[in-house]
Amino acid sequence: MLNDVTICKIFTFDAAHQLIGHNGKCANLHGHTYKLEIFLKGPVVGPDYPSEEGFVIDFAELKKIVKEMVLDRLDHAFLAKGNEPIIETLKETNSKIALMGFRTTVENLSAYICYLLKEAGLPIYSVKLWETPTAWAQVMASDIPEKGPFYRVNGGCDYE
Numbered sequence: 719m720l721n722d723v724t725i726c727k728i729f730t731f732d733a734a735h736q737l738i739g740h741n742g743k744c745a746n747l748h749g750h751t752y753k754l755e756i757f758l759k760g761p762v763v764g765p766d767y768p769s770e771e772g773f774v775i776d777f778a779e780l781k782k783i784v785k786e787m788v789l790d791r792l793d794h795a796f797l798a799k800g801n802e803p804i805i806e807t808l809k810e811t812n813s814k815i816a817l818m819g820f821r822t823t824v825e826n827l828s829a830y831i832c833y834l835l836k837e838a839g840l841p842i843y844s845v846k847l848w849e850t851p852t853a854w855a856q857v858m859a860s861d862i863p864e865k866g867p868f869y870r871v872n873g874g875c876d877y878e
């Protein structure tokens with residue numbers, strides 16, 4: 719039996735959002751440099767274990783998957799629930815919109831990313847998403863229900 723190892727790779731992306739109806743400054747259109755920590759957990763495998771590589775997964779491979787599935791979609795985008803009036807103007811100016819369909823709190827975004835990567839077949843352990851240097855949310859893959867994350871069930875909405 720192989721022992722599991724947890725590995726982590728860190729990414730950043732810049733994005734804007736607006737929490738419509740929030741009773742505070744985040745009701746304004748504003749942006750963040752998000753820091754995204756992806757934790758994977760699994761045995762150190764290779765095609766002919768024990769491999770010379772000694773990887774859970776090649777960080778380069780992980781980077782490629784996260785870039786394609788997350789960063790290309792979210793980086794320098796407006797993260798939209800879909801009810802933000804600014805969307806019309808952004809469309810008119812061909813500005814990048816990532817239509818999430820849920821309220822773009824750091825809780826919901828981290829659950830979304832974790833679910834996406836889990837569905838992609840990665841041995842995902844957790845996703846930790848920093849919205850600011852002092853605020854983050856972490857979602858454990860094992861806490862995501864089979865039918866999907868909580869934002870799917872209740873809209874993840876603290877207002878509507």
Ligand SMILES: Nc1nc2c(c(=O)[nH]1)N=C([C@H](O)[C@H](O)COP(=O)(O)OP(=O)(O)OP(=O)(O)O)CN2
Binds near residue numbers: 737822824849
């Ligand atoms: N539980 C949550 N609370 C808040 C969220 C969220 O996603 N989950 N989001 C916001 C805002 O979007 C805001 O970007 C973050 O707010 P805050 O941490 O208060 O930001 P500050 O820049 O004021 O941080 P300081 O380090 O305290 O200066 C609001 N709440």
Ligand SMILES: [Zn+2]
Binds near residue numbers: 735744748749750849
């Ligand atoms: Zn914010």
